[in-house]
Amino acid sequence: MPIYLYWGDDDFALNRAVTALRDRTLDADWASFNYDKISPEQPNAVVQALNQAMTPPFGSGSRLVWLVDTTVCVRCSEDLLSELERTLPLIPETTVLLLTATNKPDGRIKSTKLLQKHAEIREFAAISPWKTDQLVTQVKQAAQEVGVKLTPTATQMLAEAVGNDTRQLFSELEKLRLYGGSGSQPLSEEAIATLVTASTQNxxxxxxxxxxxxxxxxxxxxxxxxxxxxxxxxxxxxxxxxxxxxxxxxxxxxxxxxxxxxxxxxxxxxxxxxxxxxxxxxxxxxxxxxxxxxxxxxxxxxxxxxxxxxxxxxxxxxxxxxxxxxx
CATH class of the missing domain: 1.20.272.10 (Zinc Finger, Delta Prime; domain 3)
Structure with a gap:
């Protein structure tokens, strides 16, 4: 019963993770039958998501149920909590239930504690701009994911240029990947200075x-x-x-x-x-x-x-x- 809770204000990074989860969960030929995206505006959204999660998938692949912008980890009624307690342990292995939220889960309430027990929780909060060491680490991880090799100085320059804007970071890395081609040598600071749109006034x-x-x-x-x-x-x-x-x-x-x-x-x-x-x-x-x-x-x-x-x-x-x- 794979259950995930993704939260944070870095929308781009969070949505990348959602896309990756969807791609590895769904069979492309059966995706339209097995993919449910439930927005908070829909009536009884949480209950609807739980009901869909209990439904077996059609054809091959698994079912993905995405409960978007949920507030269940900030406030949760007793009736809804009872429904979560009853359903979460029974979700079949053929279903992936994904909950996403902007705000940090409130660790004091019972619904959050329940999800901490049953779900994998991942944070996608934007790094504070002054935490330069974390920004450099983020650039290293993203470069490895995209397949771009950078010198340490180039890594530092790219972190300074894009700050905590992950959307721009991946856009610039794709540009650098095309520029570097299949070369085995790491790209230097000259490539960053030439190609990257630097937010120099930050x-x-x-x-x-x-x-x-x-x-x-x-x-x-x-x-x-x-x-x-x-x-x-x-x-x-x-x-x-x-x-x-x-x-x-x-x-x-x-x-x-x-x-x-x-x-x-x-x-x-x-x-x-x-x-x-x-x-x-x-x-x-x-x-x-x-x-x-x-x-x-x-x-x-x-x-x-x-x-x-x-x-x-x-x-x-x-x-x-x-x-x-x-x-």
């Missing part, structure tokens, strides 16, 4: 410009980000994450901590080797200046949520941040 570069107190460059980057229709709250989220990391690095370093693993743990960084480079970032900065950045960023976030003029507020707060970093 939120991390904005963070660096602010850190350096470079007001002119920071304002130019803001204009570019808005022109590309980047979501302002996501830009702020990236800035808050970056400056919080720098603050932790500075705080731990000035407190006398020398163990990179301890600093990495406190700053929530997976790869301790990054600490050396982050320490160089904050070496010339004062702890007081870094401490003042987070309240300003939180004021920016609050203003955006209250409906202020986004571009004007961003420009004002970034000027204030740059002035703070030059003190």
């Amino acid at each position: 939120s991390l570069q904005l963070a660096d410009a602010i850190r350096q107190g470079n007001t002119a460059r920071a304002l130019t980057l803001i204009s570019d980000l808005f022109r590309r229709n980047e979501v302002p709250l996501m830009i702020v989220k990236t800035l808050i994450g970056r400056f919080r990391t720098w603050l932790w690095i500075k705080l731990m370093t000035e407190s006398g901590e020398r163990d990179e693993r301890e600093i990495a743990r406190a700053a929530e960084i997976n790869n301790p080797k990054q600490i050396y480079f982050l320490q160089k970032d904050v070496k010339s900065l004062s702890l007081e200046a870094l401490s003042q950045t987070l309240p300003i960023l939180l004021e920016l976030e609050s203003g955006l949520k209250q409906g202020a003029n986004e571009l004007e507020l961003f420009q004002t707060k970034v000027i204030e941040l740059c002035q703070t970093m030059r003190r």
Whole structure:
């Protein structure tokens, strides 16, 4: 009784996984008979999915029942929970039941605990843009999947170019695969620079410009980000994450901590080797200046949520941040 729960806000990666599951589950000749995609708008969607899951497939292959955008792991009535408890253990081996959701399952409720017992759960949450080590790992895994060999420098460049946009990542890798052909040599950074559509004006570069107190460059980057229709709250989220990391690095370093693993743990960084480079970032900065950045960023976030003029507020707060970093 294969049961899967896929959740997360990275729609592209999640849908790729759904497609792969569908391809290995269904016989192409019988797919129209054995594939049920049940949307949340349909009446009694969960019960309908469970009933379909109990139905034997026609012809060859298995049956796939996909319950889309379900909220069963966030809220679940007692009647629905009883139906899940009764049905999930009885789903036949010839059926694959897939549940997908955007929000993280609530581990405190009974329906989530039930699925943890019976289902394989996979997360497809977008990686935070400032977690560069995880972005590099994602590029390595995707390149291996597509069949593209990259040098370490090229891997780093591609991660910086596409950030956490998995759709663009696979698009660029397909382009690189065609460019590299059947060559056995890894593609170098020259290929990345030539072929990849780099999002050079990104939120991390904005963070660096602010850190350096470079007001002119920071304002130019803001204009570019808005022109590309980047979501302002996501830009702020990236800035808050970056400056919080720098603050932790500075705080731990000035407190006398020398163990990179301890600093990495406190700053929530997976790869301790990054600490050396982050320490160089904050070496010339004062702890007081870094401490003042987070309240300003939180004021920016609050203003955006209250409906202020986004571009004007961003420009004002970034000027204030740059002035703070030059003190």
